[in-house]
Amino acid sequence: MKLLRLRQLHRWVALVVGLQVLVWTASGLMFAWLDQGLVAGEALAEAPVPTALPAAADLLEPARLPLAADTPVVRALELREVDGRWVYRVETDADVRLLSASDGAPVAIDAAAARRLAASHYRGQGRLRTVQLHATETLETRELGAAWEAAFDDATGTRLYFSNADGSLVAVRTDAWRLKDLFWMLHTMDYRGRDDFNNPLVMVAGTAAAWVGLTGVWLLARVMRPRREADGRATR
Amino acid sequence: MNFARIARLGHRWLALLVGWQLALWTLSGLYMVVVDLDFIHGDTLVRNVAPPVRLDVPLARLSAIREGRDDIRAIRLRTLPDRGQPVYELVRADGAELLDARTGRPMPVFDATRIRALAAAHYAGSGPVATVTLLTRDADVPDEIRGRRAPVWRVDFDDWTATSLYLDPVTGRLVTRRHRFWRWFDFLWSLHIMDYVAREDVNNPLLRVAAPLAFVTAAFGGWLAFHSFGFLQRRRRAARGDT
Numbered sequence: 001m002k003l004l005r006l007r008q009l010h011r012w013v014a015l016v017v018g019l020q021v022l023v024w025t026a027s028g029l030m031f032a033w034l035d036q037g038l039v040a041g042e043a044l045a046e047a048p049v050p051t052a053l054p055a056a057a058d059l060l061e062p063a064r065l066p067l068a069a070d071t072p073v074v075r076a077l078e079l080r081e082v083d084g085r086w087v088y089r090v091e092t093d094a095d096v097r098l099l100s101a102s103d104g105a106p107v108a109i110d111a112a113a114a115r116r117l118a119a120s121h122y123r124g125q126g127r128l129r130t131v132q133l134h135a136t137e138t139l140e141t142r143e144l145g146a147a148w149e150a151a152f153d154d155a156t157g158t159r160l161y162f163s164n165a166d167g168s169l170v171a172v173r174t175d176a177w178r179l180k181d182l183f184w185m186l187h188t189m190d191y192r193g194r195d196d197f198n199n200p201l202v203m204v205a206g207t208a209a210a211w212v213g214l215t216g217v218w219l220l221a222r223v224m225r226p227r228r229e230a231d232g233r234a235t236r
Numbered sequence: 237m238n239f240a241r242i243a244r245l246g247h248r249w250l251a252l253l254v255g256w257q258l259a260l261w262t263l264s265g266l267y268m269v270v271v272d273l274d275f276i277h278g279d280t281l282v283r284n285v286a287p288p289v290r291l292d293v294p295l296a297r298l299s300a301i302r303e304g305r306d307d308i309r310a311i312r313l314r315t316l317p318d319r320g321q322p323v324y325e326l327v328r329a330d331g332a333e334l335l336d337a338r339t340g341r342p343m344p345v346f347d348a349t350r351i352r353a354l355a356a357a358h359y360a361g362s363g364p365v366a367t368v369t370l371l372t373r374d375a376d377v378p379d380e381i382r383g384r385r386a387p388v389w390r391v392d393f394d395d396w397t398a399t400s401l402y403l404d405p406v407t408g409r410l411v412t413r414r415h416r417f418w419r420w421f422d423f424l425w426s427l428h429i430m431d432y433v434a435r436e437d438v439n440n441p442l443l444r445v446a447a448p449l450a451f452v453t454a455a456f457g458g459w460l461a462f463h464s465f466g467f468l469q470r471r472r473r474a475a476r477g478d479t
Contacts, residue, residue: 015461022458025451028261031438032447050309052329059298062313063291075286079298080310091286198272206269210262217255220248 003222010215017208020189024209027183039180041172044158048120050081057086058102065090066104082167083113083120089166096165109148109167117162118150121169126154133164139181142193144170240463247456254449257430261450264424276421278413281399283360284317285410293322296340301326313337316408317357318350325407332406346389346408355391355401358410363395370405380414380422382434 014021037043062077065088076091079101086101098107109117114131122128129151134141141147146164157175162168185194189202251258274280295313302308307329314323322337334343346354348368356365367390371377374386381388381402388411393399397415404411426435430443 011461014457018454018458018461022451022454024261024265025447025454028443029447029451032443033439036437036439050327052306053302053308053311055302055306061295061298063295065291067291074289074291077289077291077313078310079312197269202269206262206266210259210266213255213259213262216251217259220251220255223248224252 003219006215007219010212010219013208014212014216017205017212020205021209021212023186027187030183031180031187034176034180038156038174038176041156041158041174041177044124044154044156044174045121045160045169045172046123047169053079053081053086059086060088060101060104062088064104065099082107083109083116096163098166109162109164111148113167114148114150114162117148117167117169118152118160121160121162122150122152122158124152124154124156124158126152126158129153135164139194140173140178141171142195147171240460243456243459243463247453247460250449250453250456254446254453257446258450258453260427264428267424268421268428271417271421276418278399278415278418281360281397281413281415282358282401282410284357287315287317287320289313290315290320290322290337293338295322295337296324296335300340301335316354318353323408332404334407346403346405351389351391351403351405351408354403354408354410355389358401359393359399361393361395361397361399363393363399366392366394368392379435380419381412382436384411 059079062079067074067090072093074090074092076089078089079086080089081087082089082098085107087098087107088101088104090097090099098109099105100107111131111133114133115128118128118131131148131150133146133148135146137143137145138149140149140159141161144161144163147161147170148164150160150162152158152160157173157178159173160169161171161173163170181194185191188194188197188199189205190196190199290313298311301311301324305326305328308326309329310327312325312327314325315321316323323343324335324337324340326333326335335341336343348370351370352365352368355368369390369392370387371390372387377384377386377388378390380400384402387405389403389405391401391403393401397417398419400414402411402413403409422435426432429435429438429440430446431437431440
């Protein structure tokens with residue numbers, strides 16, 4: 001019988017992708033119940049109120065910045081305050097760097113600067129435990145580039161990340177975020193980077209699951225209908 | 237009633253309850269998975285997003301720009317993409333201000349003609365500009381750029397993806413871009429997270445109820461699959477000594 005064959009096929013495909021469907025619903029359940037605000041850690045960090053450029057500040061004109069003639073194309077140039085100092089943030093095709101606004105000398109974000117940035121951005125109740133530089137990407141920084149990690153001893157396991165290039169706050173990570181991220185990996189089926197949901201595995205699984213879902217609805221309609229007309233139990 | 241029967245009935249009745257949502261989840265999820273995210277973001281629709289900064293032309297002195305402005309929080313040197321014109325964008329306490337970087341004088345307010353030129357310089361597609369509109373009230377700001385306040389310029393292009401570019405009236409910056417496939421994505425996203433209006437709250441009560449129901453449905457289904465393929469019956473029969 002056609003219906004039986006469809007049901008069998010539904011079962012076989014469901015068997016194959018069933019586990020993943022279970023994982024999708026379980027992770028979806030987690031997203032729904034994990035508080036979005038806690039995951040984003042939005043109450044835990046905030047950029048300090050910017051100060052106005054002091055009238056007395058001695059500024060180098062942009063054209064006089066020590067950018068070598070072979071510097072790659074400059075894409076963005078901004079005069080701003082970072083860690084209490086006025087600097088030029090220079091973004092080129094190759095990198096991002098900070099130059100002192102008064103004399104053009106390179107400004108590096110070192111451990112002491114990272115500690116000050118952590119203190120000025122943190123809004124939680126804990127104390128700063130450690131700062132450390134990650135030169136390459138970690139599970140918590142990914143494509144954000146080299147970053148200073150500032151770990152706090154609060155109940156939410158907060159870590160703030162500051163760009164090593166320009167000192168900006170690039171990420172707030174909490175235990176809620178880590179839990180969400182684990183389920184996000186299971187949801188996207190990107191077991192390495194976690195964020196790429198255009199990967200072939202999830203495409204295949206998604207297609208199969210869509211098929212199972214549609215045939216499921218179809219079977220449901222077929223099974224529920226003849227019950228009233230004939231004795232549906234006979235088909236079991 | 238054995239557990240298989242409970243699972244079967246549970247799977248069926250729950251599926252009747254959340255079946256449509258499960259179908260919507262899989263179909264909307266499939267769209268998001270199959271269509272490239274960079275394309276959705278409109279990366280292929282725009283160009284000249286960050287034109288090279290002009291350090292090769294004489295610029296107004298910063299001291300002249302700072303004169304009479306004691307609330308400057310940042311100064312950005314940018315290049316407008318349509319004429320390669322250098323501008324100073326000041327971030328001040330009450331918003332942005334744009335100056336001609338060569339003269340140091342405030343830029344004239346962008347009119348529709350200049351906005352059209354800026355949009356065209358950013359646009360990487362092949363359709364003509366259809367309309368250029370200044371949205372002046374928050375109520376006019378469409379949901380597709382929710383979170384933005386008026387005023388904002390909207391430039392619609394007559395192309396197959398119905399591209400819209402949004403530009404800031406003060407800075408002339410490209411605020412964002414939207415197109416047909418983004419709009420579908422956004423609509424399907426609202427179905428996926430069951431937040432049909434704001435489309436951003438994944439903690440909404442509807443989803444918080446539907447998700448566990450779906451999980452239980454899937455769990456029953458999984459058990460049923462396991463059961464109906466006979467792994468258990470065989471083991472049970474073996475345990476009873478049946479043949």
